[in-house]
Amino acid sequence: MIYDTLFALNEQGEVAPQMIDRYKLSNANKTYTFTLRDGLLWHDGQPVTAEDCVASIRRWAAKDALGKKLMAITESMRALDDRTFEIRLTQPTGQLLFALAKPSSYAPFMMPKRVAETDPLKQITDYTGSGPFVFKADEWKPGVKAVYVKFDKYKPRDEPASGLAGGKTVNVDRVEWLSMPDPQSQVNALLSGEIDYLEMPLVDLLPLLRADKNVVLTEYNPLGIMLTFRFNHTTKPFDDPKIRQAAWYALNQKDFMAAAVGDPQQYKICKSMYACGTPFETSVGMEGKLASDFETSRRLLKGAGYDGAPVVLIQYSGLGSNIGPVAKSLLERGGFKVDMQVSDIASWVGRQKNRAPAEAGGWSAYMTGPTGIDTINPLVADMMDASCDTAQPGWPCDLELERLRQSFMDAQDPEAQKAVADAAQKRAVEISTHIPIGQFHVPIATRNTVAGVLHAPAPVFWNLTKR
Missing domain, CATH: 3.40.190.10 (Periplasmic binding protein-like II)
Structure with missing residues (x-):
């Protein structure tokens, strides 16, 4: 509503210039030079500048999974004049323009430099954008x-x-x-x-x-929403990878979709971490999983020495009221003890960031629904970010998965990208970053x-x- 992006995705999912008038590639496809459209203004009437855009990209890249990977291969980023800026990479990649066009989780929205320089981990309080609508803060009634x-x-x-x-x-x-x-x-x-x-x-x-x-x-939105079960790797019981594996066997997609959606015409059963119907959709690593094989789940828990530590499952009202009980029932039939706690979404968002032990106000797992476009490859999918403390809440930590995600960045042709995407999903299943529990629209x-x-x-x- 209030922000704009440098590039955007059209109806066919193709990248198109938005705030950008033109750009060029040089230096063996490692240097991008961007020129802004004429006449771009912030809501306070000031012109949008290249310095604003550089600061905004830095803020976005500090939190976004794909943005962090791009910054790792960025040699420099600087304004050349009021309307022109340059991004110089250490190696070519086909992901930069898509990254600047991605629509959510997190979208690279442009902000005035003074706003973009706010600590990326802190909430902004100045809602000045350059988009087609202005936010009326004086009429805002949160939750209403x-x-x-x-x-x-x-x-x-x-x-x-x-x-x-x-x-x-x-x-x-x-x-x-x-x-x-x-x-x-x-x-x-x-x-x-x-x-x-x-x-x-x-x-x-x-x-x-x-x-x-x-x-x-x-x-x-034909790609719809990918319903996802997210583990917390830092607290009991899911700090144990063997216990995380047991959950794969206890859950199944059909029960979740029946509860969340009901109408089979509105959902897909698809054992893929990448959105169904997209080029990287794959069932690699999913063999035998997501079939509510409770016997196998219980056997794995016994082998892992599961001591009955409860799964503190936090959900927000609305989504949680439908699918939370499904997760609780399936996990309990698979041998887990589950403590489901439902709250309003604002409380849920705050608690999601809490890294305390589950029994001390933290959490063990939650379910959420990223849009399909946010799961189309291992770089875009925030849930596959395994960069430890800088990963999304759940904080998986795995050097091999991060290596594969970097390899996807480096891959230059679709066949190579497909092979890396398959390997990345297989590894994400092995360490259990998250479980896809259905896609619906x-x-x-x-x-x-x-x-x-x-x-x-x-x-x-x-x-x-x-x-």
Whole structure:
């Protein structure tokens, strides 16, 4: 809504310039020179500069899995003038432009230099962007409402909008995001015309929406969401790799998908850490796993000397209310003791970063749902980052997996990349970074007065019209 990116993915998943006007490669494809579009402004009216972009890339790369790998092969990054900056690599890679276009987890959003220089591990408090909407902080009611208004000085690209790329033309003056925790209340509000747009209706209620001629359902994101079970490698019981392996045999994807989604048309059973339907999808390393083989799970726990330390499973309300009980039941049938704790999402996010022992306010496992686009290869997939203390919460630590992820960065042709991706998944299964427990997609629902919905990895509100 409020930020823009240097590049973006179009509807076909191709990288396209966004804030960038032009770029060139030199020095045996190791030096990139980027020139910004003319007329880019921050919401405070100041021009976007190359120095802002360099600072923003550094902030993003400090946390993003792919960004960290790119920084490891970056010799220098500097502004050449107000609109031009250079990234000089130590070796060529085909990942840089995609990295600058990735849409989430974490997206390389551009910020003013003063904001981007905030400690990457601290929350920013200045929400100045250069995107098509301005955040109305004075109207923000956390957990209730967020308001965005059209940025009248935003200069869209000339091309038609496509996915997250092209011209971000805003046709409405104001967008209000309303939080409605109850799914039935959400649907009732849409049916009555109280709201215009519902991001993720409960699948059980889709028949009500399909039956109303004033409602349109749009499958906007074909890769959907990859539901994931995440281990904490630093605390009991999952600090033991043999115990982590037992969980692979206790769980299965079908039970999770039946609980989370229900309708088989809306989900896929696919034993792959990479999004199903993408080039690197593979079942390598999954043999015998995710089949609720409780006997094998119990045998592995016995062999590991499992002492009954409870799996502290933290979940947030909404997602947790559906799939948490499934995980608890399957793990317990596989011989684990499980303590499931459900909270609101804000509390869950805070606790997720807590590295205390599970019994002292920390956690053993959680489930979440990254978008499919965030799991398409071993570099993009944050869950496969095994860089120890700098990895995502769960903190897996494995030099071999990191070597393979670096090899993917170095691979220059699709066949070599495929071989590395297979090897990376096999190793990620061996050390159990996480378990994929199904892929699903849910349409958005809009009133028929709304048009211009774009097919993209995330809901966007430019290009929309309302009559």
